Amino acid sequence: MTGIIVADLPAIVFMKVGRHAGEDFAEILDRKRAEFARTGMIFWGYGGGTMHPIQRVQPFARMKIEQGVGLTLLMEPIDSRHPPTEAVAKEYSRDGINWQTVPEGITVRGSRYALVLDEIHAGDLDIDLAQYRVGIGPSAGRVASEYVQGRVDKACLERVEGGVPAGESKIIRVDHSATLKEPYAVLLR
Amino acid sequence: MPLDLRLALNAVSDIVTNRPLPLREFDQIYMKVGDIVVHAEFVARRFDKRNVVFVGDGDAIGLAMVHLMNEKVIDYGPSHVTVLDFDERLVNSVNTFAADYECGDRIQARPYNVVDALPSDLVGAFQGFHINPPWGQYNNGESVAVFVERAIRLTAQGGLGVVVIADDPTLTWTQQVLQRTQSLGVSHGCVIDEMIPAYHSYHLDDAPGLRSCTLIFRKIADDGLSNDRLPTTRLENFYGRGNPLRIHYVRELPNVSRGRADDRTYRLEPLSEGGTR
Numbered sequence: 001m002t003g004i005i006v007a008d009l010p011a012i013v014f015m016k017v018g019r020h021a022g023e024d025f026a027e028i029l030d031r032k033r034a035e036f037a038r039t040g041m042i043f044w045g046y047g048g049g050t051m052h053p054i055q056r057v058q059p060f061a062r063m064k065i066e067q068g069v070g071l072t073l074l075m076e077p078i079d080s081r082h083p084p085t086e087a088v089a090k091e092y093s094r095d096g097i098n099w100q101t102v103p104e105g106i107t108v109r110g111s112r113y114a115l116v117l118d119e120i121h122a123g124d125l126d127i128d129l130a131q132y133r134v135g136i137g138p139s140a141g142r143v144a145s146e147y148v149q150g151r152v153d154k155a156c157l158e159r160v161e162g163g164v165p166a167g168e169s170k171i172i173r174v175d176h177s178a179t180l181k182e183p184y185a186v187l188l189r
Numbered sequence: 190m191p192l193d194l195r196l197a198l199n200a201v202s203d204i205v206t207n208r209p210l211p212l213r214e215f216d217q218i219y220m221k222v223g224d225i226v227v228h229a230e231f232v233a234r235r236f237d238k239r240n241v242v243f244v245g246d247g248d249a250i251g252l253a254m255v256h257l258m259n260e261k262v263i264d265y266g267p268s269h270v271t272v273l274d275f276d277e278r279l280v281n282s283v284n285t286f287a288a289d290y291e292c293g294d295r296i297q298a299r300p301y302n303v304v305d306a307l308p309s310d311l312v313g314a315f316q317g318f319h320i321n322p323p324w325g326q327y328n329n330g331e332s333v334a335v336f337v338e339r340a341i342r343l344t345a346q347g348g349l350g351v352v353v354i355a356d357d358p359t360l361t362w363t364q365q366v367l368q369r370t371q372s373l374g375v376s377h378g379c380v381i382d383e384m385i386p387a388y389h390s391y392h393l394d395d396a397p398g399l400r401s402c403t404l405i406f407r408k409i410a411d412d413g414l415s416n417d418r419l420p421t422t423r424l425e426n427f428y429g430r431g432n433p434l435r436i437h438y439v440r441e442l443p444n445v446s447r448g449r450a451d452d453r454t455y456r457l458e459p460l461s462e463g464g465t466r
Contacts, residue, residue: 048394049394055429056429059430059431060430063431096214097436134395136429136430138324139399
């Protein structure tokens with residue numbers, strides 16, 4: 001991720017990442033990189049109720065693209081204890097109406113949604129969540145450093161101009177990133 | 190008659206178990222049991238002895254009221270409830286439940302989408318309405334306005350109308366939509382009879398503190414509303430930014446396993462020979 005600095009990221013998808021569905025984060029990364037080599041894209045599985053593909057990620061991404069801004073996934077590594085599962089997605093949909101077979105060579109385990117990514121880059125980066133606001137949904141405008149806590153471990157965020165008041169910074173170390181690519185996020189089944 | 194909390198929670202548990210799983214794509218986000226008990230009991234008092242209509246009822250408040258009355262948990266409530274909803278799973282779940290519990294004379298559900306003109310036999314036929322529409326954050330409250338207009342058109346003069354929408358003084362959009370909704374009701378023959386600010390919560394993952402109010406209109410004059418199919422210009426961002434109303438009906442796929450666990454989600458592993466030794 002050499003060369004990427006905070007000032008270049010006006011819009012991000014922030015996500016805490018770790019062990020999932022019986023795989024360590026490093027194993028998932030290796031598998032996803034192999035999938036990218038085979039298919040030219042990555043389905044990064046996720047769940048929860050804060051980043052619905054149709055309600056949140058897609059419209060946020062389209063809005064940012066229209067503004068001439070790219071959208072980057074930033075991953076913060078954490079210890080997590082997600083239980084193993086054999087469930088693998090067979091189909092995906094960008095609209096909930098039309099479903100297609102998950103491309104051969106891509107495997108998403110134990111997730112009902114997936115971000116669609118370009119290549120994943122490694123490299124440390126510090127971001128200040130106090131510089132970002134929630135970009136879409138009923139909490140739009142909330143300060144990210146207050147919003148991302150507890151059960152909320154992912155969010156569509158936009159950077160706001162102006163400095164952060166003293167004592168309110170919340171610096172997060174991110175170690176992997178990727179650009180979202182169209183259709184940005186999909187439903188899985 | 191004081192509310193017996195155990196009986197009320199047990200009755201509403203029947204309702205919650207009966208609800209189809211929500212489709213987040215259409216803003217179907219269900220109230221939790223405690224909120225349903227409180228809201229259904231409150232609305233039942235306001236709708237006592239009235240023939241009322243619910244335009245959309247994913248929360249199953251209408252069925253909850255009827256069931257609470259049927260189980261004799263409350264001795265007040267509407268004389269009849271009509272539920273109109275575009276989700277056939279919900280329509281069928283209400284009618285099947287009503288048949289099972291022998292309260293079909295008090296509640297009936299039928300398919301309807303607000304994009305369509307109202308069935309002529311229902312216009313002005315009710316003494317009360319209840320709506321809990323998509324909250325209109327990204328369409329200046331237009332999705333709320335559409336539901337309010339349809340619901341007022343369904344209601345006769347003297348009728349009461351309950352509107353559940355977002356209400357958080359710290360979120361500007363909720364106050365703008367609330368102001369527009371109140372103005373709209375007044376401009377279509379209603380007065381504001383009552384309002385309970387920040388009355389309940391949907392416990393949203395991405396807005397855990399967001400509250401909704403109960404706004405009650407009383408219709409005192411002609412509404413002056415037409416009854417036409419909606420133009421597409423009113424459907425933009427209906428379910429949120431970039432999500433217009435484009436689905437006419439959610440149709441239920443025929444199945445015979447109603448009320449049973451979906452057998453695609455488990456398998457039975459028989460006890461092996463000698464397993465009891």
